[in-house]
Amino acid sequence: MGEKLKEQSLDAGSNFVPKIISDILTEVSVIDDFSQKLSKLNFYVNAFEEELKKINAFKRELPNCMHLLKDAIEKLKEEELQLKGKEVWPVMEQFISLKSDSNEIGRDKRSGDFSDKKNWMSSAQLWSTPVLYENDFDSKNQDSGLHFRSRYEEEGGIGSEYQQQVCNFGNRGGAFVPFKKPSGGEMKGNNGIVSVQDLPLSSPVDEMGSYDLSMKGKCGNGRVQQQQLAQRKQRRCWSPELHKKFVNALHQLGGAQTATPRQIRELMKVDGLTNDEVKSHLQKYRLHIQKLPSSSAGVSSSSWFTQEQYGDLSKAIITHSGSPQGPLNHGGPTKGVWVNDGDSIEDDEDEKSESHSKKSRLQQPVEDHV
DNA sequence: ATCCCAATAT
DNA sequence: AATATTGGGA
Numbered sequence: 001m002g003e004k005l006k007e008q009s010l011d012a013g014s015n016f017v018p019k020i021i022s023d024i025l026t027e028v029s030v031i032d033d034f035s036q037k038l039s040k041l042n043f044y045v046n047a048f049e050e051e052l053k054k055i056n057a058f059k060r061e062l063p064n065c066m067h068l069l070k071d072a073i074e075k076l077k078e079e080e081l082q083l084k085g086k087e088v089w090p091v092m093e094q095f096i097s098l099k100s101d102s103n104e105i106g107r108d109k110r111s112g113d114f115s116d117k118k119n120w121m122s123s124a125q126l127w128s129t130p131v132l133y134e135n136d137f138d139s140k141n142q143d144s145g146l147h148f149r150s151r152y153e154e155e156g157g158i159g160s161e162y163q164q165q166v167c168n169f170g171n172r173g174g175a176f177v178p179f180k181k182p183s184g185g186e187m188k189g190n191n192g193i194v195s196v197q198d199l200p201l202s203s204p205v206d207e208m209g210s211y212d213l214s215m216k217g218k219c220g221n222g223r224v225q226q227q228q229l230a231q232r233k234q235r236r237c238w239s240p241e242l243h244k245k246f247v248n249a250l251h252q253l254g255g256a257q258t259a260t261p262r263q264i265r266e267l268m269k270v271d272g273l274t275n276d277e278v279k280s281h282l283q284k285y286r287l288h289i290q291k292l293p294s295s296s297a298g299v300s301s302s303s304w305f306t307q308e309q310y311g312d313l314s315k316a317i318i319t320h321s322g323s324p325q326g327p328l329n330h331g332g333p334t335k336g337v338w339v340n341d342g343d344s345i346e347d348d349e350d351e352k353s354e355s356h357s358k359k360s361r362l363q364q365p366v367e368d369h370v
Numbered sequence: 371a372t373c374c375c376a377a378t379a380t
Numbered sequence: 381a382a383t384a385t386t387g388g389g390a
Contacts, residue, residue: 233371260387279387280371
């Protein structure tokens with residue numbers, strides 16, 4: 001009897017265990033399924049968040065745009081009123097001519113509006129840029145930040161271009177000036193050459209674009225001046241930090257007159273900085289301290305390269321109210337570059353002025369050309 | 371930034 | 381002697 005019972009229970013147990021296992025398996029599969037769904041959901045949520053970010057980016061610019069749009073419309077109305085009496089409106093004509101047909105007078109407002117809108121739509125850049133920024137931000141790495149910045153530097157920021165256009169519009173009602181992209185290739189592509197070397201302290205600037213534009217007016221002789229602009233070396237950006245390092249090294253080496261470019265460079269320990277760059281900077285520095293021997297009193301604003309270098313940049317950045325703008329290294333334009341370096345004037349070698357005998361700078365022009 | 375030159379090192 | 385590197389200056 002006892003045995004039989006035992007068998008039974010054993011039997012039951014042996015049945016029970018598989019059942020449990022199968023149950024568990026079922027549960028597991030359910031859970032698995034669930035987790036799969038969860039991950040999918042997660043994915044969607046992420047995607048959604050991405051979109052939300054973009055939307056926010058748009059939203060930031062929205063008030064601005066509305067404002068400007070309003071201005072534009074008001075301007076239009078104003079002009080309409082002004083020209084109401086006259087039979088033709090040269091202004092309108094001009095920019096209606098962009099469209100194929102010439103509209104009749106009666107529907108002026110509508111057509112104006114339409115044209116306006118159309119133009120706005122066509123200026124997709126206005127919108128695309130912030131988005132671009134977002135993207136850069138996502139794949140955050142120092143470089144991309146820099147690129148973003150430099151782009152702004154060259155373009156003067158969205159705002160400025162934007163306003164410029166509005167200006168054109170409101171101003172004399174001339175034909176709309178279509179956006180012209182600075183044409184400069186994307187920094188990313190361009191930068192391949194420099195790559196790693198170029199570290200944080202430099203801020204690559206795409207010279208092509210601005211150069212072209214500025215050159216356009218100048219070269220009347222038809223001669224193309226841009227030499228091998230394509231492969232030109234990146235301009236070294238002497239950020240306040242960088243300059244500070246420079247001055248620091250300078251002091252350690254006993255003043256501007258005694259320190260040599262190479263020593264300075266080594267002391268600065270800045271990756272990617274070349275002797276020539278330091279040399280050039282040193283040269284300017286020497287000139288500067290020679291010019292105003294007691295710069296210590298100059299407080300903040302007395303810096304040679306500050307203004308022109310950072311004026312634009314700061315403006316461009318500020319224009320963008322919302323932009324987080326990477327901290328990076330640029331050092332705000334706010335900080336005076338020279339500020340505390342006033343003491344840098346090592347008077348010791350100042351008065352020296354050398355015998356200048358060095359070399360009489362004969363420098364024969366090498367008249368070898370026939 | 372680039373060019374030229376002189377001094378110096380290899 | 382030829383060449384490379386470096387600093388100074390323009």
